[in-house]
Amino acid sequence: MSLNAERSYKMKLRDVENAFKYRRIPYPKRSVELIALLAISCTFFLFMHTNKLNSRLKEMEVKLQPSEFSALGLTGNHISGHDAGKHDDINTLHGTYQYLKSTGQLEYLDAAQLNNTPKADWDFIFYNRLEKTGSQSMTRLINRLGEENGFEAFRNIVRPAKTILHTEEDEQDLVDQLSQLPSPAVYVEHSNWVNFTKHEYPTPIYINMVRDPIQKVISAYYYQRHPLVFAQTLMRNPKKKMETKKFFDTSFNECVKQRMAPYCVFDSHNPYNGDWRRLSLHLCGNSEICTHFNSEVTMQITKMNVEREYAVVGSWEDTNVTLAVLEAYIPKYFSNARTVYYSDSEKFNINTVSHDTHLDEDVEAYLRSSFSFEIELYLFIMQRLYKQYIAAYKDEFPAL
Incomplete structure (x- = not known):
C-alpha cells in the first residue's frame, strides 16, 4: 500500500471512530424527563438518609459513651480521686440528673429502653433476695401489695445450710418447682440468679435490692452476734459450734x-462468706467466677447481668426512688407501693439490729480498698436506679 493510500485509510478509520464517538442516540422526550426525575429523587432520598444516619450516630455516641457496662458512662473508678470534685454528687439523684443533662444524655433518655419487664415471657417475679439488704421488709411489702393488686407471694422454706453455688441439678429442681406455682405470683428466696431459659422455661421478671457493701457487712457482723439470732441459728443447725x-x-x-x-x-483469697460479703454473688449466678470476692471480672459480668436481666434493683437507702421505679416499671405488681408503704412504714421495718457504725480511718481505708469493685458495682446499680427514675418521672420534677 502506498503512503498516500495508507493515510487515506487511516483518515477514514478516524472518521468512522468519531462518528460513533459523537453520534447522539435519540431518546423520547418523556424518557428524558423520567430519568431526570429519578436522578433528582435519588439525590433527595440519599440526602435525607445521610442526614438521618448522622443524627442517629450522634445519638448513639452520646448513649454509648464511654463504658459498655456503666449506667452513666462512668464507673466507680472514674468518679473517685481527682474527678470527685467535678461530680461531687454523681451518686445522688440530683447529681445523676445534672450529669445526664450536661452530657446530652437526658434528651434521649427513654424509660422504655431501660425497662426489662416487657422482655419477660412469664407473668412471674423471681426475687432472689440478697442478705442484709432489707429483704424481709420488701417481702412483707410484697405480701401486702399482693392483697391489693391480686397476685400471690411465695417464700422458700428456710434450709439449715446450703452451699454458696447451686449445681445445674439444683437449678433444674428449682425451676421445675416454680413452674408449678400459679401466675401472677412472686417467689422470694436467698438464691443466686438463675437463667430460666437455659432450663427451657420462660423468663420471669427479676428484681432485687442492694445496700452499701461496707454497711451491709457491718450489719451482718452484728446481726449474727445478736443472742436471739444466734440461738435461732443453733436451732436450725445443731452441729454449729x-x-x-x-x-x-x-x-x-x-x-x-x-x-x-x-x-x-x-482479701480476695479468703473463701469465707458467712457474712454474705459478696454483693455480686446473687446477681451474678452459679458459675465459679461468681464466687470471686472483689473481682473486676466478676463485677463486669454482674453489671452486664443487672443491665440485661433485672427489671429493677433498688435500695432501702433511697426508699422513695426505689418504690417509684417499681411502680413505674412493674405496675401490675407494685401499683400504689408508696402509698401502702408510707401509710405505716414502721410496719415494714423489720429484722433490724441496732449497732455501732463507727469506723476508724485506717479501718475504713482498708475496707474501701478491699471492697473497691463491690462498691463500684453498688454505685453502678444506684446510678442505673436513678437513671430509671429520671426517665420515668423527668417531667414531674423541673426543680432538678
Whole structure:
C-alpha cells in the first residue's frame, strides 16, 4: 500500500471512530424527563438518609459513651480521686440528673429502653433476695401489695445450710418447682440468679435490692452476734459450734483492726462468706467466677447481668426512688407501693439490729480498698436506679 493510500485509510478509520464517538442516540422526550426525575429523587432520598444516619450516630455516641457496662458512662473508678470534685454528687439523684443533662444524655433518655419487664415471657417475679439488704421488709411489702393488686407471694422454706453455688441439678429442681406455682405470683428466696431459659422455661421478671457493701457487712457482723439470732441459728443447725464470749463482745471496728480470721479478713483469697460479703454473688449466678470476692471480672459480668436481666434493683437507702421505679416499671405488681408503704412504714421495718457504725480511718481505708469493685458495682446499680427514675418521672420534677 502506498503512503498516500495508507493515510487515506487511516483518515477514514478516524472518521468512522468519531462518528460513533459523537453520534447522539435519540431518546423520547418523556424518557428524558423520567430519568431526570429519578436522578433528582435519588439525590433527595440519599440526602435525607445521610442526614438521618448522622443524627442517629450522634445519638448513639452520646448513649454509648464511654463504658459498655456503666449506667452513666462512668464507673466507680472514674468518679473517685481527682474527678470527685467535678461530680461531687454523681451518686445522688440530683447529681445523676445534672450529669445526664450536661452530657446530652437526658434528651434521649427513654424509660422504655431501660425497662426489662416487657422482655419477660412469664407473668412471674423471681426475687432472689440478697442478705442484709432489707429483704424481709420488701417481702412483707410484697405480701401486702399482693392483697391489693391480686397476685400471690411465695417464700422458700428456710434450709439449715446450703452451699454458696447451686449445681445445674439444683437449678433444674428449682425451676421445675416454680413452674408449678400459679401466675401472677412472686417467689422470694436467698438464691443466686438463675437463667430460666437455659432450663427451657420462660423468663420471669427479676428484681432485687442492694445496700452499701461496707454497711451491709457491718450489719451482718452484728446481726449474727445478736443472742436471739444466734440461738435461732443453733436451732436450725445443731452441729454449729457455740462461740466464745469474745466472739460476741468484739466490735467490728476492733475485729478488723486485729484482722481476726476469717470474719474480718477481707482479701480476695479468703473463701469465707458467712457474712454474705459478696454483693455480686446473687446477681451474678452459679458459675465459679461468681464466687470471686472483689473481682473486676466478676463485677463486669454482674453489671452486664443487672443491665440485661433485672427489671429493677433498688435500695432501702433511697426508699422513695426505689418504690417509684417499681411502680413505674412493674405496675401490675407494685401499683400504689408508696402509698401502702408510707401509710405505716414502721410496719415494714423489720429484722433490724441496732449497732455501732463507727469506723476508724485506717479501718475504713482498708475496707474501701478491699471492697473497691463491690462498691463500684453498688454505685453502678444506684446510678442505673436513678437513671430509671429520671426517665420515668423527668417531667414531674423541673426543680432538678
